[in-house]
Amino acid sequence: MNKLIIKGGVPLSGEVRVSGSKNAVLPILAGTLLADSPVIVRNVPDVHDVSTTMELQVRMGLSLTFGENMSIVIDPATLENTFAPYELVKTMRASILVLGPLLARFGRAEVSLPGGCAIGARPVNIHLGGLEAMGADILVENGYIKARCDRLKGARIVMDQVTVTGTENLMMAASLADGTTVLENAAREPEVVDLADFINAMGGQIEDAGTDTVKIHGVEKLRGCDYTVLPDRIETGTYLVAAAITGGKVLIKHTDPRLLDSVLAKLEEAGATIDSGDNWIELDMVGRKPHSVNIRTAPYPGFPTDMQAQFCALNAIAEGTGSVTETVFENRFMHIQEFMRLGANVHIEGNTAIITGVDGLNGAPVMATDLRASASLILAGLVANGETVVDRIYHIDRGYDHIEEKLASLGAKIQRVPN
Numbered sequence: 001m002n003k004l005i006i007k008g009g010v011p012l013s014g015e016v017r018v019s020g021s022k023n024a025v026l027p028i029l030a031g032t033l034l035a036d037s038p039v040i041v042r043n044v045p046d047v048h049d050v051s052t053t054m055e056l057q058v059r060m061g062l063s064l065t066f067g068e069n070m071s072i073v074i075d076p077a078t079l080e081n082t083f084a085p086y087e088l089v090k091t092m093r094a095s096i097l098v099l100g101p102l103l104a105r106f107g108r109a110e111v112s113l114p115g116g117c118a119i120g121a122r123p124v125n126i127h128l129g130g131l132e133a134m135g136a137d138i139l140v141e142n143g144y145i146k147a148r149c150d151r152l153k154g155a156r157i158v159m160d161q162v163t164v165t166g167t168e169n170l171m172m173a174a175s176l177a178d179g180t181t182v183l184e185n186a187a188r189e190p191e192v193v194d195l196a197d198f199i200n201a202m203g204g205q206i207e208d209a210g211t212d213t214v215k216i217h218g219v220e221k222l223r224g225c226d227y228t229v230l231p232d233r234i235e236t237g238t239y240l241v242a243a244a245i246t247g248g249k250v251l252i253k254h255t256d257p258r259l260l261d262s263v264l265a266k267l268e269e270a271g272a273t274i275d276s277g278d279n280w281i282e283l284d285m286v287g288r289k290p291h292s293v294n295i296r297t298a299p300y301p302g303f304p305t306d307m308q309a310q311f312c313a314l315n316a317i318a319e320g321t322g323s324v325t326e327t328v329f330e331n332r333f334m335h336i337q338e339f340m341r342l343g344a345n346v347h348i349e350g351n352t353a354i355i356t357g358v359d360g361l362n363g364a365p366v367m368a369t370d371l372r373a374s375a376s377l378i379l380a381g382l383v384a385n386g387e388t389v390v391d392r393i394y395h396i397d398r399g400y401d402h403i404e405e406k407l408a409s410l411g412a413k414i415q416r417v418p419n
């Protein structure tokens, strides 16, 4: 396994280009199964979760070819099987997203139950309940979801918890169903909207994606299209925090400031100067330390849980005391123990971390446990005195496209070394 070695203390400066959104491209790649002709997907990030998804699609018999810069051409017509094996699903929970499309297009699917993961139990009961409401027969045995149906039927589905991939799975299933489906209490994330836009580009009829009530009018078939994935708002937020925590000035390009209003508001509250345009954001924190901020995560448009760990890192060196409350996942504070190894002053009360900024963190060996926790350890290492070594960085490679190259281009002293 590789490690990242970081020498802290360099204020970041320069320009960085954000990649396509991991959490938009994963449902969109699954959604290509709905089409009866080739699909071109552009602005695909070079991250391991995308490679895992492509491996799953190839095992299903789909033909994939790489187009010019960050695009993939997928032909679903060659599909041979509707099986998603445990060995792949256990490495990436988002594999569950093939369930809806396979049922909608082929009437059958056998998908491994995604296990739990570091940040929580992450059940899929809402995914399965919604598919049953549309007429699917679902059997869960030996760790696999075995689903069959004739043509799915439109239904009104009230989801008792806001779930991003649950909303996405059911939106995809409903897109080829007989009749109209209404998803109540739907997730409003930009990635849900991007998926709806993608399905509509294939000839789907989805209305009001981005609100908590999404209507999907089923159609007879969906054809291939040429679609560009939206920018990654979490990667954007991560580099903004990297600039803020190091007291630097960074211009982020190929992004969209409208995707992360709540994050920008918190960074300004922390004392950053932010300017932005249609596809760029500039953050200036030169010569200043951030003020502590209070964070409470919530479904979009609330503060994103995927930015929680990064703001814990910011609070660790800020002026004052900040509280960070995690309301979405039950175990998303693994980074806190590692911050303590770096000298952070933090304690946890229930689902809230109380963090009092210290004058400086001190570099140490730390261990990544999940994707965003890994990012927060790198951010802490960028500002810690001395050397920080982040181990188990396969977590970070799942969702960040060439993170050490991008940070090094901003002046960070960071390198990847084999164990």
Ligand code: EPZ
Residues within 6 Å of the ligand: 022, 023, 026, 094, 120, 121, 122, 123, 124, 125, 126, 127, 128, 161, 162, 163, 164, 165, 166, 305, 306, 328, 329, 330, 371, 372, 399
């Ligand atoms: C998506 O995960 C994202 N992943 C996560 O990003 C993100 O943290 C999460 O949404 C919340 O925004 C992708 O989009 C691939 P949920 P998802 O279903 O859909 C409960 C990252 O770092 N729930 O919205 O799996 C669940 O336990 C990753 O990029 C049920 O109870 O999250 C959780 O408490 C991490 N039953 C809450 O809902 C269900 O059937 C929200 O989970 C489904 C979910």
